[in-house]
Each structure stands twice: as C-alpha cells, then as structure tokens.
Amino acid sequence: MTEFSKKTVKDAEILHFQKDSAEWWDEKGAFAPLHKLNPVRIKFMRDEMISHFDLGAPTRDILKGLDILDIGCGGGLVCEPLTRLGGQVTGIDADSQAIDIATTHAKTHNLNITYTCTTSEVLSTQKKKYDVVCALEILEHVDDPQFFIKTCLACLKPNGLLLLSTLNRTPKSFLQGIIAAEYLLRWVPKGTHHWSQFLKPSELRRFLKEEGFDINSLKGISYNILKKDFHISDKDLSTNYILSARHI
Amino acid sequence: MITMKQDIIIIGAGPAGLSFARAMAETGLNIILLEKQPESVLANPSYDGREIALTHLSHRIMKDLGMWTLIPDQYISLIKKAKVLNGVSPYTLNFDHAESGEDNLGFMVSNQNIRKAAYNSLSGFKNIQIMDKTEVSAVGTDQDKGWVELSDGQRLEAPLIVAADSRFSATRRMMGISTSMLDFGRTCVVCTMSAELPHHETAYECFHFGRTLAVLPLNNNQVSIVITLKSEESETLLSLSKEAFAEDIKTRMEERFGEMELTSELFPYPLVATFANSFHKNRFVLIGDAAVGMHPVTAHGFNLGLRGAHSLANEIKETLNIGGDFSSHMILERYSRQHRRTSAPLYHGTNALVKLYTKETPTAKLARRVLLRLGNHIAPAKRLIMNQLTEIKTTGF
Numbered sequence: 001m002t003e004f005s006k007k008t009v010k011d012a013e014i015l016h017f018q019k020d021s022a023e024w025w026d027e028k029g030a031f032a033p034l035h036k037l038n039p040v041r042i043k044f045m046r047d048e049m050i051s052h053f054d055l056g057a058p059t060r061d062i063l064k065g066l067d068i069l070d071i072g073c074g075g076g077l078v079c080e081p082l083t084r085l086g087g088q089v090t091g092i093d094a095d096s097q098a099i100d101i102a103t104t105h106a107k108t109h110n111l112n113i114t115y116t117c118t119t120s121e122v123l124s125t126q127k128k129k130y131d132v133v134c135a136l137e138i139l140e141h142v143d144d145p146q147f148f149i150k151t152c153l154a155c156l157k158p159n160g161l162l163l164l165s166t167l168n169r170t171p172k173s174f175l176q177g178i179i180a181a182e183y184l185l186r187w188v189p190k191g192t193h194h195w196s197q198f199l200k201p202s203e204l205r206r207f208l209k210e211e212g213f214d215i216n217s218l219k220g221i222s223y224n225i226l227k228k229d230f231h232i233s234d235k236d237l238s239t240n241y242i243l244s245a246r247h248i
Numbered sequence: 249m250i251t252m253k254q255d256i257i258i259i260g261a262g263p264a265g266l267s268f269a270r271a272m273a274e275t276g277l278n279i280i281l282l283e284k285q286p287e288s289v290l291a292n293p294s295y296d297g298r299e300i301a302l303t304h305l306s307h308r309i310m311k312d313l314g315m316w317t318l319i320p321d322q323y324i325s326l327i328k329k330a331k332v333l334n335g336v337s338p339y340t341l342n343f344d345h346a347e348s349g350e351d352n353l354g355f356m357v358s359n360q361n362i363r364k365a366a367y368n369s370l371s372g373f374k375n376i377q378i379m380d381k382t383e384v385s386a387v388g389t390d391q392d393k394g395w396v397e398l399s400d401g402q403r404l405e406a407p408l409i410v411a412a413d414s415r416f417s418a419t420r421r422m423m424g425i426s427t428s429m430l431d432f433g434r435t436c437v438v439c440t441m442s443a444e445l446p447h448h449e450t451a452y453e454c455f456h457f458g459r460t461l462a463v464l465p466l467n468n469n470q471v472s473i474v475i476t477l478k479s480e481e482s483e484t485l486l487s488l489s490k491e492a493f494a495e496d497i498k499t500r501m502e503e504r505f506g507e508m509e510l511t512s513e514l515f516p517y518p519l520v521a522t523f524a525n526s527f528h529k530n531r532f533v534l535i536g537d538a539a540v541g542m543h544p545v546t547a548h549g550f551n552l553g554l555r556g557a558h559s560l561a562n563e564i565k566e567t568l569n570i571g572g573d574f575s576s577h578m579i580l581e582r583y584s585r586q587h588r589r590t591s592a593p594l595y596h597g598t599n600a601l602v603k604l605y606t607k608e609t610p611t612a613k614l615a616r617r618v619l620l621r622l623g624n625h626i627a628p629a630k631r632l633i634m635n636q637l638t639e640i641k642t643t644g645f
Contacts, residue, residue, distance in 0.1 A: 039566075042570045042572070046570055060568060060569070080573070081571030084571035084572075085571035109573075
C-alpha cells in the first residue's frame with residue numbers, strides 16, 4: 001500500500017481552519033454558512049442512504065445499524081445529526097483543535113461519536129470499513145482530489161455509499177464562492193477557497209469511474225438571496241453540488 | 249455532562265401552551281408544562297365570557313391536533329354572514345359565506361371549550377407532563393441549555409424553553425426581551441344574551457358612539473356580545489341592572505333581535521395590545537399572547553397564537569427528521585421571521601382600525617364611510633378582507 005503514503009491534506013489548509021476552530025458551533029460565527037447549508041445537505045444524505053440501503057419510511061432513528069465515516073468532520077456539524085438519526089458515526093479531521101471541539105460538544109450533548117485526529121489515507125489502510133463515507137466541502141481543500149477519492153473508496157464496505165459535496169469550477173462559482181462569500185458578504189474568511197482547486201462534476205465522475213464507481217444522484221445546492229436559505233436544485237449545479245456514488 | 253429529563257419546558261398551560269405541547273406530542277420528546285393554576289382548573293375551566301371566532305385555518309389545525317373532535321357539536325356555532333355597521337348609517341359592509349365557497353365564514357367556540365379540548369387532547373401522551381400550582385421565579389439560558397427556577401427552589405433544565413405565559417409574560421421580561429405595549433385606555437366587556445328573533449348565523453360588528461359592539465351568533469339563538477368602550481364608561485355599564493343592560497343592547501342593535509335577555513354575567517377585560525420586539529433569544533422562544541397580544545376586535549388573537557404554535561412545532565419536527573438541534577438559533581429565527589411576517593400586519597392593521605373607529609373627528613367619520621363602500625365594491629379588497637378574517641385560503645403553515 002505504498003501509494004497511500006502520499007498525503008491528502010495540506011498543512012496550510014489545516015492552519016487556515018485552526019484559526020477559527022473555537023467558532024465551529026457558533027451559528028453566527030465563521031462557520032455560519034455551513035450551519036445554514038447543513039439541513040439541506042443532511043436531508044439529501046439521509047434520503048440517499050434511505051434509498052441505497054432500502055431503509056423505508058423516515059423515522060427518527062432511520063440510520064440505525066449504519067457505520068458512517070465523516071472525513072474532514074471539523075467541529076462535528078454533520079456527525080451530530082447523523083448520530084441523532086441513529087447512525088454509528090466516526091468523524092476524522094487533520095485539525096486536532098477541531099477534533100477537541102467536536103469531542104467536547106458531543107459529550108455536552110450526550111452524543112456517542114468516535115472522533116479521531118487522522119486522515120483518510122491512514123484510515124484507508126485499516127481493516128475497519130464503513131457502510132457510508134462522507135466528505136463534505138472537503139474536496140476543494142485537498143492537494144490531490146483523485147487520490148483523496150481513492151482513499152475514501154478504500155474505507156467503504158462492498159455495497160457502500162459515498163457522499164461528496166464540493167464547489168464547481170465555473171464563472172458563477174468564482175463570483176459567488178470567492179468574490180461574494182469571501183470578499184463582499186464576508187461569509188467565510190478570505191483565503192478559505194482557491195477557485196483553481198474546484199472540481200467539475202465531470203472530473204469527479206472520471207475519478208470515480210476509474211475506481212469502478214459511478215455517480216448515483218447529483219444535485220445542485222443553490223442560495224436564495226431573498227429567502228436567505230439554501231435549497232436543493234435539480235438544474236443549477238454551477239456553484240455548490242452534492243452527490244452520492246456507488247459501485248457500478 | 250448535562251443530563252436533562254426534559255427536552256422542552258413550556259411555561260404556561262393556556263390554550264397556546266397546551267396546543268404547542270399537543271403539536272409536539274407525537275415526536276416523543278419529553279415535555280413539561282409549568283402552570284400556576286391547579287390541574288383541576290385546566291381540566292374544567294370555568295366560563296369566562298369569551299367566545300372565540302375560529303378561522304378555517306384554526307379549524308384545520310385543531311382537526312390535525314385531534315382537538316376539534318373533543319369539542320361536542322352543540323358547542324360549535326357557525327358564522328355564515330357578517331355585517332359591518334358604521335354609526336347610525338344604514339349602509340353596511342356585507343360578507344356572505346356563499347362568496348367564499350365554504351359552508352361558513354368561521355366557527356364560534358367558547359374559550360372554555362377550547363381550553364378543555366386542548367387539555368384533553370394531551371391525555372395518553374406519557375411524554376407530556378403538567379406540573380401545576382407552579383410559579384416560575386427565574387429563567388435563564390446559556391450556550392448549552394435553558395433553566396427555570398421555581399418558587400419552591402426546584403430547578404429544571406432543558407435545551408429549549410417556550411414561554412406561553414400571557415401578554416404580560418413575566419419570563420419574557422426576565423429574559424430581557426422588550427415589548428411594545430399599547431394601552432387603549434379602554435375596556436372590553438363580554439357576555440352572552442338570548443335573542444327573541446333569529447340571528448340567521450350573522451355576525452355584526454358595529455362601530456358607533458366611540459364604542460364598538462360585536463354581536464356574534466351562537467347556537468340556540470344565543471349571541472355573544474363584545475363591547476369595547478372607554479374604561480371610565482365601563483363602570484357605568486357594569487353597574488346597570490340586567491334589564492337595563494338588555495334594553496341598551498336591544499336599542500343599539502335597532503331591535504333587529506327583538507327582545508334580548510342577559511344569560512351570563514358581564515366579564516370586563518382591560519384592553520392592552522402587546523407585541524414583543526423579538527420572539528426569541530438563545531434557547532428561549534415566545535408563543536401565543538406572549539409573542540403577540542392582539543386587540544380582540546378583529547378576532548385574530550387565539551387564531552394567531554395557534555398558528556404560531558403550530559409553525560414553531562413544524563420547524564422543530566422538520567429539524568428532528570434530519571437529526572438537527574431543535575433548540576438552535578436558526579430554528580427559532582426561522583419561526584420568528586415567519587410569525588412576525590404573519591402577525592405584524594394584523595397587529596398594526598387592527599390597531600389602526602381601532603383608532604379609526606373610535607375617533608369621532610369628521611375625517612375619521614369620512615374615512616369610515618369610504619372604507620365601507622370600498623370594501624363592498626372593490627372585489628379584490630373584499631376578498632382580501634374576507635380571507636384575512638376567515639383564513640379560508642391560507643395554507644402557509
């Protein structure tokens with residue numbers, strides 16, 4: 001497994017996020033947009049898991065029995081809801097401060113989540129495999145996305161489900177994701193994103209296909225300026241998008 | 249680690265608090281209602297003279313919540329027509345259920361029966377507990393929880409605190425939420441009367457002589473009387489003999505009901521409208537009159553409270569379905585934004601109407617005449633008013 005000795009995470013990226021780690025759970029703080037985005041992406045993820053694993057009508061512990069890995073979990077914004085829905089969740093992040101925050105927050109809220117400060121390339125060599133692997137808003141921060149996806153897939157059980165979300169590389173995403181979000185609205189700190197690192201869905205699909213996987217469902221996430229809310233869009237993939245992928 | 253027995257603490261088991269608890273009941277969350285009065289009073293509330301005009305939206309929500317079927321049919325009266333009268337002018341603004349496409353414009357149910365049904369609708373839900381004869385002496389919230397201190401020294405904690413403790417909410421004040429209040433310097437006097445001639449299920453709203461008088465149809469040819477008048481005049485009214493009072497109403501209604509007889513005592517209520525400047529603050533949220541306390545003239549009070557309780561419950565349920573934190577700022581903010589958008593125009597509109605109809609200046613008189621005619625002749629205006637009052641087409645919940 002020598003190829004997994006490569007690194008997926010940039011040190012500069014870790015440092016960038018560490019500055020704001022304490023604010024992970026502040027709904028009005030540095031991660032406010034993620035808090036707003038969260039209900040939309042959790043709903044998509046829940047529904048994808050329901051249909052992939054044939055779980056039936058949604059109940060409050062619909063994800064019971066699923067082993068879920070969240071890569072780049074940050075303060076645990078995704079791990080906590082998935083745990084409340086019954087999932088057995090493991091969250092990993094290269095930023096140890098974020099892991100500390102996540103661990104404390106889960107404890108305060110009586111949630112049983114396994115948090116570890118590690119990376120997907122380390123986990124991918126381990127025996128333990130997962131029903132679901134998620135990496136949300138992470139791809140745009142890794143050095144080598146193709147390699148990163150490989151490590152994600154290596155963490156999956158056979159018939160596992162991969163859930164990814166990221167930013168598209170389009171003129172609109174440059175305007176919205178960088179100019180608007182970082183400079184005009186100051187939603188996220190300057191330097192959070194590098195447009196050239198954004199991936200097109202077609203590029204992602206190519207990476208997946210090379211590993212014998214394919215996109216199962218692909219949706220856009222659009223922002224409504226008037227309603228100040230994110231929503232799932234079937235057509236508009238130009239900025240944020242989210243997808244599920246499974247073995248062909 | 250914080251261990252909390254409750255998920256939600258509701259302060260006040262009035263109609264709004266009880267309806268909210270009922271709307272949350274099926275989620276299985278552990279809910280505790282704190283109430284000053286003994287539970288026996290909640291189970292058997294006494295008659296307070298208030299007959300509530302329920303809109304179609306309230307009817308739908310109460311059906312959803314299993315409250316409607318708990319009200320015996322004979323206690324539900326229908327309003328099929330409504331007339332607005334201005335002073336002594338014979339000109340009236342008319343609403344008819346036939347124009348609305350529904351069998352009726354609204355439903356009349358006493359506050360007593362609403363409270364009873366709301367209380368009974370909770371029976372069988374083990375996750376809902378009522379702590380009666382309980383006074384809250386302090387309330388507060390921090391990053392992870394809300395807490396309540398009771399006058400007996402007990403302390404309760406929960407992720408979310410819902411205040412439904414009247415328009416003069418003490419806990420709203422304790423949380424430092426400021427509130428706009430409008431004291432009309434007027435008193436509302438309510439009672440029921442029997443009428444000799446049939447009321448044809450018609451509601452009358454009469455604006456005259458600095459007073460407003462509403463006559464609302466009840467079953468068995470009874471009517472609910474709602475008078476608003478200057479507080480200093482209310483003393484005189486309240487001291488009238490039964491016969492003199494009946495004679496006064498009969499004359500004011502130009503004998504259209506024939507002989508009238510008082511069938512309840514007279515219940516006076518001071519008229520103060522309130523609007524909280526914020527509906528929420530970290531893990532603390534206002535519903536019912538604690539959020540918006542309406543002037544009763546347009547009959548929006550309980551309807552609005554019910555709608556708010558229902559929309560907060562819906563926000564919370566949606567959050568639970570995706571594993572979210574139901575006490576988060578985002579959820580309370582969303583409820584708050586929605587409920588402010590619904591209630592602010594009604595609140596300010598009603599207050600403006602009240603001013604217009606209690607002023608006796610020539611301009612006010614002219615404006616009233618014009619409004620009435622506009623209302624009758626401009627179809628969209630009429631439809632708008634009708635939907636405001638009946639909420640037939642309101643689906644926004």
